[in-house]
Amino acid sequence: MWTELLPVGRSSASGGYRRFAWTAADAECRAWFEEQARARGLACEVDRNGNQWAWLGDPAAGNAVVTGSHLDSVPDGGAFDGPLGVVSAFAALDELRGRGVRFTRPLGVVNFGDEEGARFGLACVGSRLTAGKLTAEQAHRLTDRDGISLPRAMEAAGHDPEAIGPDPERLARIGAFVELHVEQGRALDELGHAVGVASAIWPHGRWRFDFRGEANHAGTTRLTDRHDPMLPYAETVLAARREAERAGAVATFGKVAVEPNGVNAIPSLVRGWLDARAADQDVLDTVVGGIEQAARKGADGHGVTLDVVRESFTPVARFDHALRDDLVRILARTDGPDVPVLGTGAGHDAGILSASIPTAMLFVRNPTGVSHSPAESATEDDCLAGVRALADVLEGLACR
Numbered sequence: 001m002w003t004e005l006l007p008v009g010r011s012s013a014s015g016g017y018r019r020f021a022w023t024a025a026d027a028e029c030r031a032w033f034e035e036q037a038r039a040r041g042l043a044c045e046v047d048r049n050g051n052q053w054a055w056l057g058d059p060a061a062g063n064a065v066v067t068g069s070h071l072d073s074v075p076d077g078g079a080f081d082g083p084l085g086v087v088s089a090f091a092a093l094d095e096l097r098g099r100g101v102r103f104t105r106p107l108g109v110v111n112f113g114d115e116e117g118a119r120f121g122l123a124c125v126g127s128r129l130t131a132g133k134l135t136a137e138q139a140h141r142l143t144d145r146d147g148i149s150l151p152r153a154m155e156a157a158g159h160d161p162e163a164i165g166p167d168p169e170r171l172a173r174i175g176a177f178v179e180l181h182v183e184q185g186r187a188l189d190e191l192g193h194a195v196g197v198a199s200a201i202w203p204h205g206r207w208r209f210d211f212r213g214e215a216n217h218a219g220t221t222r223l224t225d226r227h228d229p230m231l232p233y234a235e236t237v238l239a240a241r242r243e244a245e246r247a248g249a250v251a252t253f254g255k256v257a258v259e260p261n262g263v264n265a266i267p268s269l270v271r272g273w274l275d276a277r278a279a280d281q282d283v284l285d286t287v288v289g290g291i292e293q294a295a296r297k298g299a300d301g302h303g304v305t306l307d308v309v310r311e312s313f314t315p316v317a318r319f320d321h322a323l324r325d326d327l328v329r330i331l332a333r334t335d336g337p338d339v340p341v342l343g344t345g346a347g348h349d350a351g352i353l354s355a356s357i358p359t360a361m362l363f364v365r366n367p368t369g370v371s372h373s374p375a376e377s378a379t380e381d382d383c384l385a386g387v388r389a390l391a392d393v394l395e396g397l398a399c400r
C-alpha cells in the first residue's frame with residue numbers, strides 16, 4: 001500500500017507532496033482508497049461533503065467504530081502526515097482478519113477531504129462541514145489563489161457542491177472515531193515509546209498585526225525623522241519568542257508582508273501574522289496579551305500605528321476521557337503500564353469531531369519531530385507497531 005501511494009502528487013523538484021483538495025493528485029489518492037476498500041470487500045461511499053468511507057458491516061446498525069485520517073497534504077508536505085493513518089487503518093483490518101476475530105460493531109475506514117486546507121486556506125473542511133462547524137454558505141465563499149471557488153473545484157472533480165452541509169445523521173451512527181497519526185514533535189522519541197495516546201489538542205489561533213508608518217527614502221531620511229514600522233515589528237517577533245518561552249507555549253511569526261517592499265525604501269506598512277498555541281486558554285491569553293502589549297509599546301516608541309485582528313481561533317479540543325482510558329488500557333497489555341498520553345499543538349479532524357462524537361488519537365513516533373516537510377519520517381518498525389496498536393484498539397472496541 002505504502003509503495004503504491006508514495007509517488008502520487010510528489011514533486012520531483014522538492015521531493016515533497018502537493019496533494020491539494022480536488023486536484024488530479026487528490027483524485028489519484030481517492031482512487032487508491034477505493035481500490036483498497038474494494039480489494040477488502042468493503043462498501044465504499046463518498047458523503048455529501050466529499051469525505052470517503054469504506055464499511056465492513058452496515059453503518060445503519062449504529063454504534064460504529066471508525067478509523068482513518070486524510071490523504072491530502074500541505075505544500076511540499078511529508079509522506080506520513082495523513083496517509084499513515086489511512087494505510088494503517090487498512091493494515092489493521094488485515095491484521096484483525098488474520099487473527100480471525102469476529103466483529104460485533106460496524107467498522108469504517110475514512111479519508112477526510114481537505115484536511116490541510118492548503119488550497120482554500122481553511123483546515124479540516126470535510127470534517128468541519130460534517131460537524132456543522134462550517135456552514136455551506138461559508139464554504140461556498142472559499143477560493144484558492146487562482147480565484148477558483150471551492151464549489152467550482154468540487155464540481156470540476158465530479159462532486160455536487162450543492163449537497164454540502166452538516167451531516168448529523170452520519171455522525172450519530174458513529175460510536176467511536178480513532179485517528180492514528182504520525183507525531184508532529186519529539187515527545188515519543190524522548191520517552192522511548194513507539195506509540196502514544198492523545199490527551200487534547202491545544203487551543204490555537206492566528207492574529208494579524210498591521211504596523212503602519214510612513215514610506216520615505218532610505219538614503220536621505222534622518223533616523224530621528226522616521227516612522228519605520230519594521231522596527232516595532234522586529235521587537236514584536238522577539239517578544240513572541242520571549243512570551244512563549246516564559247509560558248511553555250509556542251508563538252510564531254511565519255508570514256510577513258511589507259509595503260512598498262523596496263530595498264531603498266522605509267516601509268509604510270509591515271503586516272505580520274502570528275500563530276500562537278498553548279496547553280490551555282489562560283496561558284494562550286497571557287502569551288498573546290504579552291505580545292500585543294510589546295507591539296503597542298514598540299509602535300508608540302517609533303511613531304507607528306498598530307491594529308491587531310484575530311483572524312481565526314480554535315478552542316481546546318479534549319478527547320473523550322473514557323475512550324482515551326480504553327486506548328491506554330488496551331495498549332498497556334502489550335506496551336507495559338507507562339503508555340504515554342500527550343497533548344499536541346497540531347489540529348486534526350479528530351479534534352473537530354471531538355465535540356460531536358467520542359474521538360481518540362494514536363501517535364506514532366517521529367524520530368526527528370519534523371513535520372509538514374519532506375524530511376518527516378517514521379521507521380518501518382514504528383509504523384508496524386502503530387498498526388498493531390490500532391488493531392488491538394479496534395479489536396478491543398469492535399470485537400467484544
Ligand SMILES: [Zn+2]
Nearest residue numbers: 081082115181
Ligand atoms: Zn494530518
